Amino acid sequence: MGKTATWYKEFAQNHDNIKHSIAGAGAGIVSSIVTCPLDVVKTRLQNQGKSVPGVKAYRGTVGTLSRIWHEEGIRGLYRGLGPTILGYLPTWAIYFTAYDYCKGRWGKEFGHDKEWLVHIASAMSAGAASTSMTNPLWVIKTRLMTQNERTQYRYRNTLDAFITIGRQEGIRGYYKGLGTSLFGVSHVAVQFPLYEKLKNYLRADSDTSGSTSILLASSLSKMAASCATYPHEVIRTRLQNQTRKPFKYKGIRHAIKVILEEEGVRGFYKGMPTNLLRTVPSSAMTILTYEILVRKLDQMKNL
Structure with missing residues (x-):
């Protein structure tokens, strides 16, 4: 009887890990396909440094969307979708699995009186794990999204980019921007604890449905986290796009100094309106899809 109970406990735990992996990956794919054009716009605006005479600059969300559409067509708006999907598969799978595992394990150690600490530690651990393991795909994604007739790099597809980066830049090329x-x-240390709090608060309101509370909580928490941590995205994009020496930015501290001198504080927030326009519905869609998939998988388990 004891062995049977132990086996069932292990089976249930494995099922939960698989469930969160599938739900996380599926949610990431859905949101990435829908919001890819805005991701391209945001990345190009982030990568745009100070104005250069004779070089046409991207202007705002609508202006950049229109320009990409006229110059590159529909394919231009979906550059980088391949590595984005490939990246989201492991990223969200790793993230949600690690998040739920850490939350369950540390919840027993810290108890309910320190629930906020459990959420923060779980979010940061899961974020660090998923980011470290998938960074090469995000480097490729960033370069594909920003490449045009003026960039030093021209990749045919994800595989070509992977091979070219490895041949020309070595293993370090895959991990540019990892520190940032x-x-x-x-970001997730702000977003997910706030999401958990808002979700519970809104669910306590009898007038708010389950899906509505998830959408509101995820949107508000994502907006707050994006505003608080956005500058690191601009620095990361610039570092990831450097291919040939001498590099303009020699590291995180140097990048901060150069951007501040050349573009001022506004330089750290390039593409932020587009980012909010993209990430808030993307996050809401991701988390809602995740919650729905988890419920469906639980129902399948109970059949």
Whole structure:
């Protein structure tokens, strides 16, 4: 009887891990396909440094969308979708699995009186794990989204980019911007604890349905986290796009100094309106899809 109980407990735990992996990956794919054009616009605006005479600059969300459409067509608006999908598969799978595992394990150690600490530690650990393991795909995604007739790099597709980066830049090329991305782990440390709090608060309101509370909580928490941590995305994009020496930005601190001198504080917030326009519905869609998939998988388990 004891062995049977132990086996069932292990089976249930494995099922939960698989469930969260599938739900996380599926949610990431849905949101990335829908919001890819805005992701392209945001990335190009982030990568745009100070104005250069004779070089046409991207202007705002609508202006950039229109320009890409006229110059590159529909394919231009979906540049980088391949590595984005490939990236979201492991990223969200790793993230949600690690998040739920850490939340369950540390919840037993800290108890309910320190629930806020459990959420923060779980979010940061899961974010660091997923970011470190998938950084090469995000480097490729960023370069594909920003490449045009003026860039030093021209990749035919995801595989060509992977091979070219490895041949020309070595293993370090795959991990450009990783340090900045790890600083960005603070993003999820703000978003998910706030999401959990808002979701519980809104669910306590009898006038708010389950799906509505999830959408509101995810949107508000994502907006707050994006505003608080956005500058690291601009720095990361610039570092990831450097291919040939001498590099303009020699590291995170140097990038901060150069951007501040050349573009001022506004330089750290380039593309932020587009980012909010993209990430808020994207996050809402991701988390809602995730919650729905988890419920469906639980129902399948109970059949």
